[in-house]
Amino acid sequence: MKIFFAASEMTPYAKTGGLGDVVSALPRALRQLGHEVTVCLPFYRAAQEVARDAKPIGLTLSIPLGSRTVTGDVLELKQSDGVRVLFVRRDEFFDRSELYYTGLRDYEDNAERFLFFSKAVVELLGYTRFRADVVHCHDWPTAFVPVQVRYREQTRGTEFRVKSVFTIHNIAYQGMFWSLDFPLTNLPGEFFTPESLEFYGQMNLMKGGIVFSDAVTTVSRTYSLEIQTMEGGFGLDPVLAARADDVQGIVNGVDYTLWNPATDPQLRERYTPEDLSGKRACRADVLAKLGLEAAETQPVAAFVSRLTEQKGVEVLVGAVEKLVKSGLTLIVLGKGEGKYEEILAGVAGEFPRQVAVRIAHDEELSHQIQGGADLLLVPSHFEPCGLTQLYALKYGTIPVVRATGGLEDTVQQYDSRTEEGTGFKFAPYTSAALVEAVQRAILLHKQPKKWQKLMRNAMARDFSWRASAQKYEKLYAAP
Numbered sequence: 001m002k003i004f005f006a007a008s009e010m011t012p013y014a015k016t017g018g019l020g021d022v023v024s025a026l027p028r029a030l031r032q033l034g035h036e037v038t039v040c041l042p043f044y045r046a047a048q049e050v051a052r053d054a055k056p057i058g059l060t061l062s063i064p065l066g067s068r069t070v071t072g073d074v075l076e077l078k079q080s081d082g083v084r085v086l087f088v089r090r091d092e093f094f095d096r097s098e099l100y101y102t103g104l105r106d107y108e109d110n111a112e113r114f115l116f117f118s119k120a121v122v123e124l125l126g127y128t129r130f131r132a133d134v135v136h137c138h139d140w141p142t143a144f145v146p147v148q149v150r151y152r153e154q155t156r157g158t159e160f161r162v163k164s165v166f167t168i169h170n171i172a173y174q175g176m177f178w179s180l181d182f183p184l185t186n187l188p189g190e191f192f193t194p195e196s197l198e199f200y201g202q203m204n205l206m207k208g209g210i211v212f213s214d215a216v217t218t219v220s221r222t223y224s225l226e227i228q229t230m231e232g233g234f235g236l237d238p239v240l241a242a243r244a245d246d247v248q249g250i251v252n253g254v255d256y257t258l259w260n261p262a263t264d265p266q267l268r269e270r271y272t273p274e275d276l277s278g279k280r281a282c283r284a285d286v287l288a289k290l291g292l293e294a295a296e297t298q299p300v301a302a303f304v305s306r307l308t309e310q311k312g313v314e315v316l317v318g319a320v321e322k323l324v325k326s327g328l329t330l331i332v333l334g335k336g337e338g339k340y341e342e343i344l345a346g347v348a349g350e351f352p353r354q355v356a357v358r359i360a361h362d363e364e365l366s367h368q369i370q371g372g373a374d375l376l377l378v379p380s381h382f383e384p385c386g387l388t389q390l391y392a393l394k395y396g397t398i399p400v401v402r403a404t405g406g407l408e409d410t411v412q413q414y415d416s417r418t419e420e421g422t423g424f425k426f427a428p429y430t431s432a433a434l435v436e437a438v439q440r441a442i443l444l445h446k447q448p449k450k451w452q453k454l455m456r457n458a459m460a461r462d463f464s465w466r467a468s469a470q471k472y473e474k475l476y477a478a479p
Contacts, residue, residue: 001476003030004132004162005039006121008099008114008141010085013047015361016099017306018252018387019169022219023138025255027083029469038130042094042117043075043087051077054087059127061088063119065112066184072120086130088120100141104338111177111203115184118144122152125162134163134476140175143209144185147197150212151187165475166213168206170384171227171234172310175205199235210239215475216247219385220406224249232382250472251409252385253465259367259391261459266367271396273459276452279371279396286331286372289365290356294329299445301328301438302373302397304366304388307336307344307359312379312402318431319379320347323438324354330377331369332357370395375441379426379434383407389423390463396455399423400437410463414444414454422458 005027009020027037041047043054054075061072075087088094093113100106107113122145124130137145146164153160182192182203192198197208210216218224224247226232228240240247257263261279262272268285271278287294294300301323305311313336323330332344332355341359348357358365370376376392378401385406389399393410401407403425414421426437445451 001134001473002036002132003027003038003476004121004125004130004135005037005138006118006135006142006145007039007041007138008117010039010041013050013085013087014041014044014099018385019138021255021387022169022252025253025465026469026472028081028255029253029465030473031082032466033469033473035473037082038084038086038132040086040088040121040124042113043089044094044099045096046099047087048095051075051085051087053077054085061120061123063116063123064186065116065119066186070116072116074124086124088117090116093117110175111181112184114141114175114205115144118142119148121145122148125149126152126160132162134165136165136167136472136476137209137213138167139169140173140206140209143175143205143207145209146213147185147187147191147208147211151191163215163476164213165215165217165472166209168210168216168218168227168384170310171206171218171232171236172382174207174234174236177203177205179203204236207236207239210236210243214246215478216240216243217250217472217475218247219249220251220409221249222408223382223384223405226382226405248475250468250475251406251463252387252390253468254387254390254394254463256394256464259370259394261371261395264367264371266364267371268368273396273456276396276455282368282371283374284372286368287329289368290331290358291352292329292331292356293353295327297446298327298329299374299442300331300372301375301377301400302331302333302369303377304333304369305378307334307340309337310381310383311336312381312429312434313340313344315379315429315431315434316377317343317347319434319438320351320355322431322435324351326435326439326442328354328438328442330355331373333360333362333366333369335359335361370397373397374445375400375438377434377438378402378407379429380404380407381429386410393422393458393461393463396459398441398454398458400434400441401425402429402434403427410461416444416450419450419453420457421454422461
């Protein structure tokens with residue numbers, strides 16, 4: 001098949017979270033299954049710095065945006081894995097320090113930026129060279145693609161028919177804009193109705209992706225059910241419930257060529273389930289790097305995530321004092337909301353030898369933390385899939401997770417009687433529940449033989465992309 005991905009992030013060109021990793025790894029897995037895969041993304045400033053081999057193909061797109069026409073140049077890069085990457089360049093929209101926001105608030109022209117990009121994607125699909133069997137769109141920045149595809153088919157005929165799949169990575173971010181932005185779509189008024197893009201008087205791009213795509217997926221089975229409830233749907237639960245037969249949960253995978261302690265070049269020492277000794281060296285390395293202290297018998301825990309309410313930062317902060325008094329050493333790595341960055345920096349100042357906070361996106365350090373930590377804390381309020389706990393399992397870093405979404409699906413509760421399981425879970429969204437789960441882990445950590453058995457259980461789990469890619473392959477081919 002010819003498969004065309006439209007996305008706003010792709011590692012290593014542009015990334016704020018797990019979306020970038022997914023859009024990098026899934027096309028590679030599909031390519032290995034024998035398909036022709038193209039990925040299209042904006043040519044951000046970050047991408048310009050990385051994709052130095054991208055070459056203009058001599059194509060300038062003219063895109064209507066309300067009353068004006070905006071042009072964009074197309075560049076192409078052929079990756080070593082055989083995946084073709086197309087970049088749409090419009091420096092007015094994409095030559096910026098961040099992808100979506102100034103650091104304090106969203107860019108005020110985000111509707112214009114991503115409607116332009118989505119229309120450019122559909123324009124590219126109209127060229128024979130880029131014609132595809134399916135276009136796979138990811139989250140709100142490309143949710144307008146299925147809408148535009150359907151409108152193009154209605155107005156220009158079935159020769160422009162292309163199957164569209166829309167994946168919801170996080171329903172909390174929907175691409176909601178005021179109604180005065182609707183003319184930027186250049187669609188007739190009947191598309192601004194409750195059956196289409198209109199949502200309580202605003203324009204909701206994610207709603208459009210759900211309504212107009214041929215199939216809707218999300219990134220775990222449990223999350224696919226949660227988003228169809230009032231508690232988890234962020235207002236779109238009735239829209240999803242109306243398409244319940246077309247909504248499917250396919251768990252994300254891990255690219256084990258990048259995330260594997262047996263081969264990871266960023267670790268002080270590599271290790272395997274058969275020989276775990278290298279993990280001790282990785283632990284000593286990361287503690288020294290961050291200026292922390294921890295006795296052999298005291299576990300080192302990590303929190304590697306965006307610093308947002310969704311990720312459970314408030315629950316973590318409320319638990320820190322008790323965790324530190326329990327003997328835990330804590331490492332925090334991530335960027336996000338300013339108030340959380342400030343609070344966590346204060347916590348590190350209060351416990352300088354037991355808590356280290358790094359406000360950054362640091363890929364190398366995230367690998368070293370996974371290699372050196374004993375526990376990974378994931379107290380998310382909700383979690384569509386989560387990738388850090390999948391990385392942690394491979395590295396023998398035991399996840400302590402809230403039982404929600406993909407965390408529920410991918411971590412098996414440890415059973416001390418059978419010694420089966422891969423981590424520890426808790427249900428209430430409270431600091432007390434997190435502390436109780438971590439204390440269970442600390443008690444087991446004092447029993448080295450049982451702890452090593454748990455590490456090996458975790459490292460044996462296989463979340464490679466091939467199985468997930470085969471499910472997408474079946475979905476793409478469905479009538």
